[in-house]
Amino acid sequence: AVVSTQSTGEPQRYTLRCLIYNTADVTLEDTNIMGEQMSDIYVKTYLEGRKKEAQETDVHFRSLTGEGNFNWRMCYDMEIIVQENKMVQKKKGKFWHIEKTVKKVDPMFYIEVYDKDILSRDDLLGSTELDLTRLPAPSKTANECTLEVYERDNFFSLFERKKIS
Numbered sequence: 001a002v003v004s005t006q007s008t009g010e011p012q013r014y015t016l017r018c019l020i021y022n023t024a025d026v027t028l029e030d031t032n033i034m035g036e037q038m039s040d041i042y043v044k045t046y047l048e049g050r051k052k053e054a055q056e057t058d059v060h061f062r063s064l065t066g067e068g069n070f071n072w073r074m075c076y077d078m079e080i081i082v083q084e085n086k087m088v089q090k091k092k093g094k095f096w097h098i099e100k101t102v103k104k105v106d107p108m109f110y111i112e113v114y115d116k117d118i119l120s121r122d123d124l125l126g127s128t129e130l131d132l133t134r135l136p137a138p139s140k141t142a143n144e145c146t147l148e149v150y151e152r153d154n155f156f157s158l159f160e161r162k163k164i165s
Contacts, residue, residue, distance in 0.1 A: 024142075050076075111129075
């Protein structure tokens with residue numbers, strides 16, 4: 001076994017900016033009084049280990065086609081040790097602990113689409129998780145943005161690029 005004596009480096013600060021613009025082909029879970037299938041769509045996002053800090057879009061009410069229009073921006077501050085591809089999380093333990101506990105986790109970003117319900121728990125319609133150190137290359141059009149982008153070998157780390165276009 002080879003043990004590296006090289007320093008792992010200090011965490012670097014990053015801000016992840018996520019834009020939720022539209023949804024399409026979302027499952028229609030409810031039925032309105034006219035007997036038509038519909039959903040009240042919203043999107044929720046969060047980082048690994050930070051579900052309590054999740055952010056949500058507004059609700060696109062009564063979607064009959066599975067489309068939702070949001071134009072919603074979400075920002076997440078995080079610290080990354082680039083050499084290790086790990087996200088640093090500092091949490092205060094029990095109330096008697098003086099110092100924060102430091103935990104290293106994979107930098108995963110979660111996106112979930114829900115149907116808003118008033119009298120019951122919201123229905124999860126779909127979800128995905130993105131490894132921020134292994135993202136597929138961006139698509140130029142919405143039609144090119146399919147699951148086939150994961151079959152190609154064109155991946156990159158978000159922390160090795162300054163801008164994605």
